[in-house]
Amino acid sequence: MPAKGYVEIDIEQCKGCNLCVLHCPTDCLALNTSEANSYGLHFAYLVDEEECIGCANCGVICPEGAITVFRKRKDAAGGGAAAQGQEI
Numbered sequence: 001m002p003a004k005g006y007v008e009i010d011i012e013q014c015k016g017c018n019l020c021v022l023h024c025p026t027d028c029l030a031l032n033t034s035e036a037n038s039y040g041l042h043f044a045y046l047v048d049e050e051e052c053i054g055c056a057n058c059g060v061i062c063p064e065g066a067i068t069v070f071r072k073r074k075d076a077a078g079g080g081a082a083a084q085g086q087e088i
């Protein structure tokens, strides 16, 4: 059963170092080059929610602790406890 994930990025904590982007195995993160946080830094964001597998690489590698990873399973039957998000 394939894993499905989601990440929340605290844009004020993000320093735009790009580490999470480089370490995402599915290339679903990017730096927002058109917007900046209050420090004037380009921040990372989730480009394609469907591609996130919840591997947590980004959350582990982020030196600022700016990323929270949620993981759930893609349940073919839908609904139920298996589809509930789990913060890791």
Ligand code: SF4
Pocket: 005, 006, 007, 023, 024, 025, 026, 027, 028, 029, 051, 052, 053, 054, 055, 056, 057, 058, 059, 069
């Ligand atoms: S949890 Fe994994 S797949 Fe999802 S954005 Fe982070 S590094 Fe990419």
Ligand code: SF4
Pocket: 009, 013, 014, 015, 016, 017, 018, 019, 020, 021, 043, 044, 061, 062, 063, 064, 065, 066, 067
């Ligand atoms: S690793 Fe953390 S600080 Fe660096 S770009 Fe990603 S979210 Fe921002």
